[in-house]
Amino acid sequence: MSKHNIRLKDIAEELGISIPSVSRALNNKPDIGKETKKKVFELAEKLHYQRNQFAINFKNQQSFIIGVIIPQIVHHFFSNVISGIINEAEKSGYSVMLYQSNESYESELKGVETFQRSMIDGLIISLSDNTVNVDHLKNLQSHNVPVVMIDKVSHKMESAKIICDDFKGAYYATEHLISLGKKKIAHITGSLEPYTTKERYKGFESAIRKHGLSLYPHLIKKCNLVSREEGYATTLNLLAKKELPDAIFCATDPTAIGAIQAIKDKGLKIPEDIAVMGFSDWKMSSIVDPPLSSVSQPDFEMGRKAIELITKEIQLKRDNKPVKYETHIMETSLVLRESTLGKKVKVPN
Amino acid sequence: MSKHNIRLKDIAEELGISIPSVSRALNNKPDIGKETKKKVFELAEKLHYQRNQFAINFKNQQSFIIGVIIPQIVHHFFSNVISGIINEAEKSGYSVMLYQSNESYESELKGVETFQRSMIDGLIISLSDNTVNVDHLKNLQSHNVPVVMIDKVSHKMESAKIICDDFKGAYYATEHLISLGKKKIAHITGSLEPYTTKERYKGFESAIRKHGLSLYPHLIKKCNLVSREEGYATTLNLLAKKELPDAIFCATDPTAIGAIQAIKDKGLKIPEDIAVMGFSDWKMSSIVDPPLSSVSQPDFEMGRKAIELITKEIQLKRDNKPVKYETHIMETSLVLRESTLGKKVKVPN
DNA sequence: TTGAAAGCGCTAACAC
DNA sequence: GTGTTAGCGCTTTCAA
Secondary structure: OOOOOHHHHHHHHHHHHOHHHHHHHHHHOOOOOOHHHHHHHHHHHHOOOOOOHHHHHHHHOOEEEEEEEEOOOOHHHHHHHHHHHHHHHHHHHOOEEEEOOOHHHHHHHHHHHHHHHHHEEEEOOOOOOOOOOHHHHHHHHHHHOOEEOOOOOOOOOOOOOEEEHHHHHHHHHHHHHHHOOOOOEEEEOOOOOOOHHHHHHHHHHHHHOOOOOHHHHHHHEEEEOOHHHHHHHHHHHHHHHHOOOOEEEEEHHHHHHHHHHHHHHOOOOOOOOOEOOOOOHHHHHHHHOOEEEEEOOHHHHHHHHHHHHHHHHHHHHHHOOOOOEEEEEEEEEEEHHHHHHHHOOOOOE | HHHHHHHHHHHHHHHHHOOOHHHHOOOOOOOHHHHHHHHHEEEHHHHHOOOOOOHHHHHHOOOOEEEEEEEEEEEEHHHHHHHHHHHHHOOOEEEEEEEEEOOOOHHHHHHHHHHHOOOOOOOEOOOOOOOOOOHHHEEEEHHHOEEEEOOOOOOOOEEEEEOOOOHHHHHHHHHHHHHHHOOEEEEEOOOOOOOOHHHHHHHHHHHHHHHHOOOHHHHHHEEEOOOHHHHHHHHHHHHHHHOOOOOEOOOOOHHHHHHHHHHHHHHHHHHHHHOOOOEEEEEHHOOOOOOOOOEEEOOHHHHHHHHHHHHHHHHHHHOOOOOOOOEEEEEOOOOOHHHHHHOOOOOOO
């Protein structure tokens, strides 16, 4: 363990040349003698020289760090988004700093503050459900740190945004149920506060109207956390009524999984009696019984895109060029499984 | 948008005092006049002064960043570990930089390199399955960056380590199956390369022997990825034999979920004909049908502990005090569900 | 209690 | 091609 790390100075002294010469050599600058360069490289190699990034960051006022704040890592959607972010960031030479808000506004504030102290070059954020005020993000922007919002975005602020087409996803999901001959379709929606579940509700409604079906108010249920427990309870509630739905479209997969459980517990058949459709295509959705049909979001790709947008914006700002904020709407796709299609014949070998 | 960020110099000039005085005031040093301090704070507030962390990091040669490398974020176990890491890191004022190796050795190398460039204060790593050589980590250590290994550790190197008691977890899991009266217990194990599945196998074996049962070689199956697909195939294989097992203990939850599917497809009853037990207690394990009994690992707590160990080590190194490396073995616990206990009577309301 | 001076390691601007 | 000088923003001596 050496007393101190090797500096340019150490190399310069040992070689009897000046510090800038060593710097030029190591950075492959043109204005440096071939001989000198060779000597420098050799000695640097021998001494295991490692550049002191603190000094470089300080000089350039640049960290090559992208901050990422999401509500919960332990969510299939978000861990895939992060995965996409990290993989893409690496390609551009950025590191990723991660923070989770746990759906708390205060925690989100703290995250932004921490990141600000860490001198991030840009922030990618998916807002917590309890965030209404985005002053903390505007503040970041005003300090010249680009902000890109992803999935849970706010319209109270100008910035690059990446969302997926929740409306269309819900529309097609509902249309799929209709195509199966279902006529009394229930919908379990979320708190309508985050943009996303509201769009899903609108897509559902639109498909119902478009196909001339009735929108039964008693079949539209709202729940807060769109969790499995709520899905279970809400569905039991639906099934306690006299007139049963013949399909349920849930705003999230956990809700749908709860619904499946409730329907099975009531002794009804899926999808014959009631078909079930979710939204998000969690990994676990393929292994419930019956496997759940769902709307798949391009999570990984959304993360990838976020890095693309933010690195572009960082560069533009650095070059003092004007930035124009785009909103990217990404397409969803239907993943159809037994909860709507019914059982395929399985042949055990 | 101001032309440049406010510096101590700006405050000093406007107040007609020296830069160090401003610094002292802002840092609550004792040797500063009360009056001066007040004026400084007021002006700093007014100008929205934000300290330039680049300069501070540079001066202190300290980043307050902990690097974390794990094989896959999109794994229930790891996302919980990360969650624990992030939450605890925040308390100590550290930020967390994340990288995933995707179980690739080369990728892991790149991660370490990237982190080294980002001047992390310490590294928490769970090795990729394909990592046999740990020179990259030894190199980090020799540059005075503490390394803490978690879950997938290597014995080829001295460092703090956090693992969970896979042996005991497997032992108790097997004992549970025995207590149900099961006598022909199969085990699906992993590649035995990562330390973990090997320990699980040993725990299984030990329980079988301890209770005087036979260890049937044809009931011990090995598969590489311990995935759901492999679990399914391997189990079908087991069930094709004449003498069927009456329980299967799988080294991972996905394998167990595959096993459940295979047993159901064969028309056998769980747990009456064959009980199934997993290991790790993934979130999805509670929602398969029947819900899977498993061995729960203290994932979140392991992450928390990792931060505790690494911050301690960082401090010791900084104070030039000797570091002694501890290996923390954390306890697992059994989570018993229907795949071994059988169906509880459900009363739909 | 305050100010002057030095320095963290590196790079860019300017001379020669 | 190479060396000299200066400076990024802050903190820490040392003097007064």
